[in-house]
Amino acid sequence: KDLNILYINAIIISHSSSDLLPTEGSEEASRHFLQEIVNILLAYMCKLFKRSTKVLDFHHPHQLKEGLEGFTLELSDQPENLEQLLVDCRDTLKYGVKTGHPRFFNQLSSGLDIIGLAGEWLTSTANTNMFTYEISPVFILMEEVVLRKMMDMLGWSNEEGDGIFCPGGTVSNLYSVLLARYHFFPEVKSRGMSAIPRLAMFTSSHSHYSIQKSAAVLGIGTENVLLVKCDERYVLSPAADAKDRGLYPFYVSATAGTTVYGAFDPLNDIADICERHGLWMHVDAAWGGGLLMSKRHRVKLQGIDRSSSVTWNPHKMMGVPLQCATLLVRKKGFLQECNQLCAEYLFQPDKHYDTSYDTGDKTIQCGRHVDVFKLWLMWKAKGMEGFESQINKCLENAEYLFDKLKNRTDFLLVFESKPEHSNVCFWYLPHSLRNLPPGCERDKKLHAVAPKIKAKMMEEGLTMIGYQPLGNKVNFFRCVFSNSATQREDVDFLLDEIVRLGHDL
Template structure:
């Protein structure tokens, strides 16, 4: 067998085929599925795109042979805070970014199910065919978790495929304390999950999980190449997983998670998740004790979003140019930290909110001392602005 880089037929990589099946089964059980399917993909964006393609195939299987010419105008629904890969996937698959319908979010960044329902109904009345809803569990910026149970009700009502992009937030399923954030995830048709994010598995390690038991993944993507996937082999042909993916040979990304899971166990993963939440909570508590730190909102996850108000701007919120001045603070502090090499923390605007910092706390190596250093450094770099 070849080294830990290729997986397409059982005879080429028997251990890795079985290893991937074991890891996927374990992840599906955490979602709440006793059966199903899945594969490891080159990143969460690819996992989301796979889900979109499979959902389209389920609704219109003729698309595989006939292409787009015979299809009606399809609509995808996702929140305004969802990952950009939803639009990229729509563009790549020929659905079109204009057919990605943006659903409003509440003050915490969570999709509003009533708005989803209304927009699906409106799309139908305008002659489009809604087929796919992409929810987010752990949005990129605010770390928000969409209300999956309520969204599942809407998807069942309209008979749409429900996908959960849990690339960032899926790992909370290991934690008894925090798994409630994904309440209702078992009702989804598909879930994307990136252990290389919160669990800190080696890049890349991204899984697509399916509740489907009808072999949709293979039917959608198979090309039945006779030089690889002969039908008269002596072993179970379901072990030849290569025809399930768009790629042929794939890196054995499951190996990283398999090794970690064997080493630290589910309890170890739960401890990592809980520690991240504790560190984020500590950071927020310390921010509230210091002048100049203003939270965007109370964090739902481990994304701590905040503005730093320099001493020269404190108490001057009524100034006409206050927001313009505030928007320039984070970029300058970021430039200084990068040039001095002390930290690397992102910032961004969001809607009508000007540039704010987004501190994402998840590494198991972080300590409270690191959190204190972070706050001290923000103050040091921004005190003269």
């Protein structure tokens, strides 16, 4: 066995990438090299889930750029040997952030699902494109199966529904606006915006900024996105407003699970209004869509079946590795109609199989990464019930944190009501602030607390949580749970750590 290891090392040390496949006789070397990579990845994975492991080993950009202990990002013209590449891989992981760590609370996407990971490894080995059935027969059909399942969960019948995997929820949201515009004004595709009225879109002031980004990209203009205040009755009066201003209202984006608060817009009320006014109703459920997998929580999305389109990112609440986002459209065949250009040189209609499976012309991309397989494999592995228990647990963690905070005087909840999703927003009050009365003076000091704690937290690297201001609220922490590795003890740890780092501020 020792001889074998020596032999392997000899292969790795003295060889370069040109000694790997497809070079003749390099099968063994290629296997060994990839096995060494896998050993690094497996070691990383096992370490990741250990609470004694740091979440990150922070360095400033200039430090990483200067090179750390032999790790240099610079590229030379000369090839490196395989051993150096293994070192580089180890270092890349070392200086990165362990987003799967049980104490990483920083993003809506976290965790590292082993089945999903296996799915990604296979996807990259298959190295193909969601372009035509010809080169992706299995993945194209899997996409159909998975999207159908998701549409069933929205409550859409078998006669309706279409969809596509997108590179992120922002692109999904962009699709929804594109489709809505085409629905009302199909001539826009060939003639452009100058041939149609000035459009107005509606969304809540807490919706994701991608709705505005879509308006900027599509030529509608961000000023024509009318932000409806939250916690008021929704769209009606602004719709009248838009008409007064000579705008043509056509689109509403409701949010199921806002980014910061995890709030759900009242979908049925919004659907009523959209029906009455003939508006396209989109639901941005990028974050909240996962709750459809839970019998306990899906009630929060009641009315989603009445939407015209839905964004739902399995890479968020469902814990699928990045990137896995979808856009679902109720009108069958409409993605194709809206986006096709029928470039015959890419999508030959005279092929010998059913070319309706060539999905390339449904998209605004062309080539498209295979994002479906990892989700398909996870679904096989867990079933609905597996996703359900995973998601329920994340919301239980949120409730646990909420209950803890409610009873403490050194923390202040941003909302007194129970979280609807797994977001819990709060301030920490250092000792020096605890006796100040609420108001401008305290707010000014409080605004600086979260950034200071976060800076120290990243330097020490034991946990990670995000913060932000919102509206008239100064910087507060937002804790989110989407990692199935997180336990109550991690929630306890987070609060202790905030206190430890912030107590004396």
